Amino acid sequence: MSVCSAGLWRNNPGLVQLLGLCPLLAVTSTLINGLALGLATLLTLLVSNTLVSVSRGWLRPEVRIAVYVLIIACAVSAIELAMNAWFHGLYTALGIFVPLIVTNCTILARAETFASRQPVGWAMVDALAMGTGFTGVLIVLGGLRELLGQGTWLAGAALMFGPHADAWTFSAGDAYPGFLLAALPPGAFFALGLLLAAKNWIDRPVAAQAAPALTADS
Amino acid sequence: MADYALILLGTVLVNNLVLTQFLGLCPFMGVSRKLETAVGMGLATTFVLTLASLASFLMHTFVLVPLELEYLRTVAFIVIIAALVQFTEMFVRKISPMLHNVLGIFLPLITTNCAVLGVALLNVQRAHGFTESVLHGFGAALGFTLVLVAFAAIRERLLLADVPGPFKGNPIALLTAGLMSLAFMGFSGLVQG
Numbered sequence: 001m002s003v004c005s006a007g008l009w010r011n012n013p014g015l016v017q018l019l020g021l022c023p024l025l026a027v028t029s030t031l032i033n034g035l036a037l038g039l040a041t042l043l044t045l046l047v048s049n050t051l052v053s054v055s056r057g058w059l060r061p062e063v064r065i066a067v068y069v070l071i072i073a074c075a076v077s078a079i080e081l082a083m084n085a086w087f088h089g090l091y092t093a094l095g096i097f098v099p100l101i102v103t104n105c106t107i108l109a110r111a112e113t114f115a116s117r118q119p120v121g122w123a124m125v126d127a128l129a130m131g132t133g134f135t136g137v138l139i140v141l142g143g144l145r146e147l148l149g150q151g152t153w154l155a156g157a158a159l160m161f162g163p164h165a166d167a168w169t170f171s172a173g174d175a176y177p178g179f180l181l182a183a184l185p186p187g188a189f190f191a192l193g194l195l196l197a198a199k200n201w202i203d204r205p206v207a208a209q210a211a212p213a214l215t216a217d218s
Numbered sequence: 219m220a221d222y223a224l225i226l227l228g229t230v231l232v233n234n235l236v237l238t239q240f241l242g243l244c245p246f247m248g249v250s251r252k253l254e255t256a257v258g259m260g261l262a263t264t265f266v267l268t269l270a271s272l273a274s275f276l277m278h279t280f281v282l283v284p285l286e287l288e289y290l291r292t293v294a295f296i297v298i299i300a301a302l303v304q305f306t307e308m309f310v311r312k313i314s315p316m317l318h319n320v321l322g323i324f325l326p327l328i329t330t331n332c333a334v335l336g337v338a339l340l341n342v343q344r345a346h347g348f349t350e351s352v353l354h355g356f357g358a359a360l361g362f363t364l365v366l367v368a369f370a371a372i373r374e375r376l377l378l379a380d381v382p383g384p385f386k387g388n389p390i391a392l393l394t395a396g397l398m399s400l401a402f403m404g405f406s407g408l409v410q411g
Contacts, residue, residue: 018244018247018248018388019244020244021240021243021244021246021247022240022241022242022243022244022332022336023240025243026239026240026241066300069296069300069329070293070296070297073293073296073297074293076292077289077290077292077293080292081289095343096336096339096340096343099291099292099335100241100332100336100339102292102296102335103296103330103331103332103334103336104332105244105330108330181400184403185237185238185240185399185403186396186397186399186400186403187396188240188396189392189393189395189396189399190392190393190396192392193385193388193390193391193392193393193395193396194389194393196388196389196392197384197389198384200383200384200385200386200389201383201384204383204384
């Protein structure tokens, strides 16, 4: 339970640990791009955490980091090839950020700090929680920037869910002028900064309530 | 010659690695709290990034393409980068213990700096030649160092600023980065492409 809540909120890789910032900011110009990269990262995390946890018994500690990196790189290459074959439109839209999942620090950090010390089951739960937390941030950020920047929602869903998904796209209409700043790189920094501040603000009452209780006990 | 100067100028200012391409953000946020560490990280990254774009170009042109193994590109590049970082560390430790003290702790971090792998992949994607690849790597690293050092200097000042509660720490740093990015947008149009 605490493993789940850590990945989803308390220790969210995107918002708290600030790991994997590059894809977080780069691909979130639309919601679908964010969702696609989030799922690819989730899958990589699942594969790498599982393999790392399985191999933790007989892997020599001196070479472990190199082996982790190789495991991750192989998983990413496989996912890259699969995406190129089945979701070619998405693959071209995400560009180099699919292979760059290899250097997403979240994955290596989870392998080193969690999966290498826990049984396979827990490692998989952790991968799912962390991956979902990361995907969630990508979706929120992508949705926000898409809505503000282009006045659309779920544009390009057909790339992921097939042609019938085109009907899902919401558009604010041609009257919406578009807010260019949100779609440009600076908008990504601003949006994430505001999102972090919002999370701090939501967490603040909890901290304020917990503190007096502690002093009362002592 | 003018072409090469344009590539260099373009990668340093116009298509800045950090602020417009979103590569290398982890060290950008992570080691920018102090000016000295930022300078150290910038130097180490410049060295590795230039070498890595050279090595990955050679690997891609003379090994992967003739053997038709292009799909192994990601794995091959990350292995090259990891090996390069390791050799650089050993080399620097042997040659100059003083430099090793400055750069030592940053070198292992560079392996997971997506800027290094990113530039190597971009070189392949844009079909850069030998000189272009090396210049692109060097320019990208210069741009990275420039922005990292400037950002660290701003953050040292930011510590003294009176910031509203929820914005303390990382949120205000990200907003600052956004403003820097906005400023760098002003360079677009300086170089075509």
